[in-house]
Amino acid sequence: MTGIDYTQKIPNNVDLASDKRLQRALEAWQPAYIEWWNSMGPTDFNQNEIYLRTAISVEKDGWAHYGFVKMPDYRWGIFLTPAEAGRTIGFGDHFGEAAWQQVPGEYRNWLRRLIVTQADTEPASVEQQRLLGHTAPSLYDLRNLFQVNVEEGRHLWAMVYLLQTYFGRDGREEAEELLQRRSGNADHPRILGTFNEPCQDWLSFFCFTMFTDRDGKFQLLALAESGFDPLARTCRFMLTEEAHHMFVGQTGLGRVIERTCQLTKENPGRDVKDFGGIPFDLIQRYVNYWASSSTDLYGAEVSSNSANFFSAGLKGRAYEERYTEHKALNDTYELDRFTDGKLVREIVPLRNAMNEVLRDEYVKDNQKGIDYWNRVCEKYGIDFRFRLPHRRFNRKIGDYAAGRFDLDGGLVTEAQWNEHAPEWIPTDADRAYVKSLMQPVTERGKMAGWIAPPAKGVNDTPIEYEYVKL
Numbered sequence: 001m002t003g004i005d006y007t008q009k010i011p012n013n014v015d016l017a018s019d020k021r022l023q024r025a026l027e028a029w030q031p032a033y034i035e036w037w038n039s040m041g042p043t044d045f046n047q048n049e050i051y052l053r054t055a056i057s058v059e060k061d062g063w064a065h066y067g068f069v070k071m072p073d074y075r076w077g078i079f080l081t082p083a084e085a086g087r088t089i090g091f092g093d094h095f096g097e098a099a100w101q102q103v104p105g106e107y108r109n110w111l112r113r114l115i116v117t118q119a120d121t122e123p124a125s126v127e128q129q130r131l132l133g134h135t136a137p138s139l140y141d142l143r144n145l146f147q148v149n150v151e152e153g154r155h156l157w158a159m160v161y162l163l164q165t166y167f168g169r170d171g172r173e174e175a176e177e178l179l180q181r182r183s184g185n186a187d188h189p190r191i192l193g194t195f196n197e198p199c200q201d202w203l204s205f206f207c208f209t210m211f212t213d214r215d216g217k218f219q220l221l222a223l224a225e226s227g228f229d230p231l232a233r234t235c236r237f238m239l240t241e242e243a244h245h246m247f248v249g250q251t252g253l254g255r256v257i258e259r260t261c262q263l264t265k266e267n268p269g270r271d272v273k274d275f276g277g278i279p280f281d282l283i284q285r286y287v288n289y290w291a292s293s294s295t296d297l298y299g300a301e302v303s304s305n306s307a308n309f310f311s312a313g314l315k316g317r318a319y320e321e322r323y324t325e326h327k328a329l330n331d332t333y334e335l336d337r338f339t340d341g342k343l344v345r346e347i348v349p350l351r352n353a354m355n356e357v358l359r360d361e362y363v364k365d366n367q368k369g370i371d372y373w374n375r376v377c378e379k380y381g382i383d384f385r386f387r388l389p390h391r392r393f394n395r396k397i398g399d400y401a402a403g404r405f406d407l408d409g410g411l412v413t414e415a416q417w418n419e420h421a422p423e424w425i426p427t428d429a430d431r432a433y434v435k436s437l438m439q440p441v442t443e444r445g446k447m448a449g450w451i452a453p454p455a456k457g458v459n460d461t462p463i464e465y466e467y468v469k470l
Contacts, residue, residue, distance in 0.1 A: 050070075282434070
């Protein structure tokens with residue numbers, strides 16, 4: 001079933017109507033979800049019509065329809081890619097065995113933990129971004145924000161379907177808890193640290209969608225390899241939607257950089273702040289902050305959990321098909337450990353380094369975005385070049401959280417860190433300046449003075465299109 005049934009109360013392509021118990025459970029959860037959206041989503045825009053895309057198929061071509069809809073009326077639903085006949089598990093101890101259609105009892109707790117952790121990121125990001133609509137630099141950007149928000153909401157539905165379908169009462173309780181935690185709440189926070197960080201301006205939003213949503217891409221790629229077939233199929237379709245989120249971040253920050261390039265060329269020798277622009281070095285500090293925070297999301301460099309998930313066939317490597325050996329039993333991984341205040345080169349079993357293997361792919365993919373931004377600078381003849389901070393920089397999770405490291409990954413003292421931190425990560429003054437620029441622009445086709453227009457509009461519409469009916 002590749003088409004999506006929109007005649008049901010909950011749109012789906014999983015024949016939900018045939019399972020009345022599950023249908024009742026999900027329909028009972030639906031009002032709580034709407035209540036959460038109405039209290040913790042972009043609530044001040046609930047009555048506005050937004051030009052949004054909605055999935056109509058899970059095929060790669062022609063999968064989405066564009067039209068105006070009020071966000072509370074968006075048809076959140078449950079969409080899985082088609083089942084692959086004869087699919088086998090592609091890695092780990094169960095390599096070559098038939099993929100599971102039900103949860104293996106011995107892996108139930110591990111699998112639930114993986115699903116809940118992924119699920120928790122989806123409502124968290126909506127909560128982090130809920131007030132950004134009031135300061136959008138254009139209707140185009142406002143529409144993109146809301147597209148990201150409703151799709152994160154749909155991704156929550158995707159994970160809740162798995163919990164409710166395959167984990168019984170425990171799954172139902174977890175689904176309820178997903179609507180109770182709150183981003184940044186000291187007493188009941190979201191599970192992962194980055195999803196409790198404030199995201200209060202559009203420079204942060206573009207960095208978040210560039211770096212944090214890119215983490216989401218690689219977590220989904222790893223889970224899309226899962227031997228638990230419903231999880232794999234769910235994640236494959238989520239990846240289709242996730243691509244737009246990273247596009248928003250990479251091109252959004254690119255447009256900020258382009259505007260700074262323009263102001264620099266128009267006003268040689270002057271501070272772009274005098275003309276309402278965002279300086280390159282300030283943008284770089286935001287990049288350093290969000291890139292390092294998102295790098296933490298992969299967990300510890302050496303991890304028994306990552307080894308267990310891989311061996312069990314629950315979470316694989318991104319692009320597993322590119323590897324020639326899929327059990328990783330005899331392979332090793334070489335890395336720098338931080339032990340007793342110094343870096344020590346170690347060789348560890350590859351299975352224990354699966355977090356780092358995934359982080360390797362993430363870092364390489366991030367560099368493509370950095371290269372994109374630097375081409376913008378080159379186009380304008382600007383000498384400034386953006387860079388990724390080293391993966392050891394500003395870490396809160398893993399080996400490197402115990403030390404201080406500079407942008408190149410070199411070990412520094414606490415005094416050196418304190419001296420240079422204002423050059424490396426955003427200061428209070430940086431945040432205050434960026435906040436001062438955050439004034440809404442609601443005229444069709446117009447942009448705030450700190451960001452350049454996009455290259456083209458959404459779905460072949462002109463940039464002057466009324467993307468949000470205010």
